[in-house]
Amino acid sequence: MLKGLTAKSLSRTLLSTALTGAMLASGWAVAADEPGKALAAKAGVPWPAVIAHRGASFNAPEETVPSYTLARELGADYLEMDIQRTRDGVLIALHDDTLERTTNIAGVYPTRTKDPVSSFTLEELKRLDAGSWFNKAHADRARASYAGLKILTLDEVIDIAEGGKNKPGLYIETKVPAQFPGIEEDLRRKLEQRGWLSQRPEADKGYVNVAHTPGRVVLQTFEKPSLELLHKAMPHTPKVLLLWLGDGSIQAASDQTFKDSGAKDKASFYATQQVKSKEEFAAWMDWAKAHGAIGTGPASALRNGGDQSYMDLVQPWMNKMAHDRGLIVHPYTVDDAVDFKEIGSHGVDGFFTNRASELLKFYGRPSKESMDSILKRIGY
Numbered sequence: 001m002l003k004g005l006t007a008k009s010l011s012r013t014l015l016s017t018a019l020t021g022a023m024l025a026s027g028w029a030v031a032a033d034e035p036g037k038a039l040a041a042k043a044g045v046p047w048p049a050v051i052a053h054r055g056a057s058f059n060a061p062e063e064t065v066p067s068y069t070l071a072r073e074l075g076a077d078y079l080e081m082d083i084q085r086t087r088d089g090v091l092i093a094l095h096d097d098t099l100e101r102t103t104n105i106a107g108v109y110p111t112r113t114k115d116p117v118s119s120f121t122l123e124e125l126k127r128l129d130a131g132s133w134f135n136k137a138h139a140d141r142a143r144a145s146y147a148g149l150k151i152l153t154l155d156e157v158i159d160i161a162e163g164g165k166n167k168p169g170l171y172i173e174t175k176v177p178a179q180f181p182g183i184e185e186d187l188r189r190k191l192e193q194r195g196w197l198s199q200r201p202e203a204d205k206g207y208v209n210v211a212h213t214p215g216r217v218v219l220q221t222f223e224k225p226s227l228e229l230l231h232k233a234m235p236h237t238p239k240v241l242l243l244w245l246g247d248g249s250i251q252a253a254s255d256q257t258f259k260d261s262g263a264k265d266k267a268s269f270y271a272t273q274q275v276k277s278k279e280e281f282a283a284w285m286d287w288a289k290a291h292g293a294i295g296t297g298p299a300s301a302l303r304n305g306g307d308q309s310y311m312d313l314v315q316p317w318m319n320k321m322a323h324d325r326g327l328i329v330h331p332y333t334v335d336d337a338v339d340f341k342e343i344g345s346h347g348v349d350g351f352f353t354n355r356a357s358e359l360l361k362f363y364g365r366p367s368k369e370s371m372d373s374i375l376k377r378i379g380y
């Protein structure tokens with residue numbers, strides 16, 4: 001029995017601790033016994049994690065200097081990137097495996113518009129404009145200074161991560177890894193060479209300090225063989241298995257395709273998709289755990305649909321299944337408060353987001369500086 005506490009006051013204290021933890025104006029509630037919180041701490045990963053998906057890519061062209069620098073300055077925990085390799089062997093950060101959507105390739109290499117990224121040298125890629133597409137696609141967020149932005153190497157993204165007072169971590173995906181045999185070992189060499197596989201300096205007090213922690217790098221992939229190779233190359237670096245339904249990933253209950261479904265858009269089709277069985281989902285959790293993952297990155301369905309709204313792989317029972325096996329859960333890609341709240345209430349441990357500013361607000365740690373002010377200060 002603790003001194004100074006009556007039985008009644010002790011039980012009141014315990015009850016209140018267990019039930020509430022904290023509740024923010026944003027609607028984010030923290031239970032005292034969040035299972036993912038302890039698991040994240042064990043893996044050295046911040047909880048809940050703000051993972052800036054392709055940088056602050058709602059506000060600046062994805063995977064470019066302003067996108068990553070803005071994410072760092074806002075205070076995101078991680079800069080997320082998709083890694084590919086050029087024909088001359090350089091690791092670069094780029095999502096799509098062709099250059100049509102995010103560059104002016106049609107103007108520069110008109111006969112190569114559908115060629116894979118892997119068929120270009122770095123020098124060829126650096127001739128492309130990776131910013132103007134954003135201004136055309138998002139007139140409301142366009143900036144003249146985005147025109148002419150370059151595709152970045154992994155080295156250049158690391159320079160950005162290291163270059164400010166905030167010291168975010170790196171959340172690195174091997175993209176279409178079967179196209180790039182040996183990329184896992186290339187990645188290990190680069191991270192080792194840059195000093196990211198061992199302890200890094202501490203950030204000044206009050207700044208993001210993820211790069212100093214054991215979770216400074218998180219490796220992610222949709223592909224089981226790549227997870228195995230990443231684990232072999234970097235056994236002590238946290239790894240996350242990304243989850244999808246169908247197409248060689250988790251088996252769906254139905255093999256109906258989008259085309260046959262008659263659904264009005266892909267989000268509506270995905271919303272109808274279900275996992276074949278609880279056993280099938282459990283088998284993926286077991287596989288991830290047995291092959292070195294510390295977490296999963298599931299697809300999620302968004303309240304208002306859109307082209308980032310996928311199948312719902314973050315149902316409470318799924319998150320519990322992951323947590324019960326010691327896996328944390330980082331869903332992709334969530335940008336709106338309504339979804340942060342809804343999906344968050346199902347027990348996840350952070351989000352991939354294009355809108356780090358909004359997620360930071362939701363978690364009660366908003367940037368003190370406005371987005372506009374940061375972009376001007378960093379030269380955009």
Ligand code: G3P
Binds near residue numbers: 082173242297332
């Ligand atoms: O890496 C998590 C999430 O980014 C997966 O989707 O296609 O945006 O890489 P994608």
Ligand code: CA
Binds near residue numbers: 080081082173
């Ligand atoms: Ca990714």
